[in-house]
Structures are given as C-alpha cells and as structure tokens.
Amino acid sequence: MLLAVSKRHTAERIRALHTLGQRSFGENYVQEALAKQATLQGLDIEWHFIGPLQSNKTREAAEHFDWVQSTDRKKILRRLSAQRPAGMPELNVCIQVNIDREPQKAGALPEDTAALARFARDLPGLNLRGLMAIPKVATETHDPGDSYRRMHGLFAAMLDAGIEMDTLSMGMSADLESAILHGSTLVRIGTDLLGPRPAGDGD
Ligand SMILES: *Cc1c(COP(=O)(O)O)cnc(C)c1O
Secondary structure (H helix, E strand, O other): OEEEEOOOOOHHHHHHHHHOOOOEEEEOOHHHHHHHHHHOOOOOOEEEEOOOOOHHHHHHHHHHOOEEEEEOOHHHHHHHHHHOOOOOOOEEEEEEEOOOOOOOOOOEOHHHHHHHHHHHHOOOOEEEEEEEEOOOOOOOOOOHHHHHHHHHHHHHHHHHOOOOOOEEEOOOOOOHHHHHHOOOOEEEEOHHHHOOOOOOOOO
C-alpha cells in the first residue's frame, strides 16, 4: 500500500492527490494535521499519524486519526486505548522500531518490540496492525537494505510467535525499492509524490 506523506504540504495539494485516487495520507504534526482535516472535511481520507507522539497529544491523535504508526512505549499505547472514542472503529496501531539503535531516534528497541506488541494487542480500542521503521540514512558504510532485512526478520519471528499482524511499514522516497524487496507492505512516500517540502521545523 502507498501512503502519501503530506507533512508541510497544503490541504489543497492533498485534495489534488485525492482527486487522482489517493486515499491514505500520513502526517507528522498533530496541530498541522487537524487544520488540514478541518479544511478537507467530507473527503474519504484514511489519516495516518507517523510523527513522534508526545503524551499530551494522544487524545487528539486518538480522536482524529485512523492509524497511529509511531507508538513506541506503553504509556502512549495505554493513553491511545483509553482515549479512543467509543463510537469509532478501533485505532490501527503499529509499533515503531528503532532498528538501528540510534540514540536520537524514537522507537522501541528490537528486543522490546514483541512484548510491546502483545501489550498493544490486548488493549481495548486498538487494533495492532504491525511494525514501522525509519532506518539509519544511507552512508558508505550503511546500507538501509540491511536495516530492512533485520526488520523483516523481526516481523517474521513475531508472526511465528503467534502475534498477528499484516503491516510492515518501511520505505521512503530514497529507498522504497529496497524496502519492498525486503518485505515492506506499506511505503511512506512524500518527496517522490508531492515534491520537496516547503521549509519548516525539521522532519
Ligand atoms: C517525512 C517522512 C516520510 C516521507 O519521506 P520522503 O523522503 O519525503 O518520502 C516517511 N516516513 C516518515 C516517518 C516521515 O517522517
């Protein structure tokens, strides 16, 4: 599946892609997303939250998104579960994995991921869908394909252990081919679909 990452792009750019048939959009900042959702009210869009999620933003995420791909700790999962409104379908969640153990990056460590996934699976209001990763950027000594291979290994081991999931979210504009080669089921594409992002506060 193709997720169009629309962070920092306008609601009108989203509307234009929607007209071409794209239905799933990913956003990184809660307030920015809520403003666009208000502008685009009535369009059949599946909204994915893919940015770092602070606990003071979980209520808005639980109320306004179909998916949260960037959960990485119990506190966030517990809050999303408690705050998902009763009348809405379950919130689809992925566990974000810090596959390259980068200190500055969000995500659960690989060895903690299965326990966190089981925790999410057992919470009401949440539907555990899978794993998400943002690998270390490519350098002369690091091939993101290696990170994707390890992600796929973790995903397969968790399936073998009886944790039901159907989504392995990995791959961005720079490396989607490699991600798909290593078993991605959902690529998150911004630049290659919408062009360079207008300047903002980092990614
Ligand atoms: C911005 C972003 C993307 C898209 O990146 P591109 O390189 O523009 O395709 C994908 N995933 C996450 C989590 C992002 O923050």
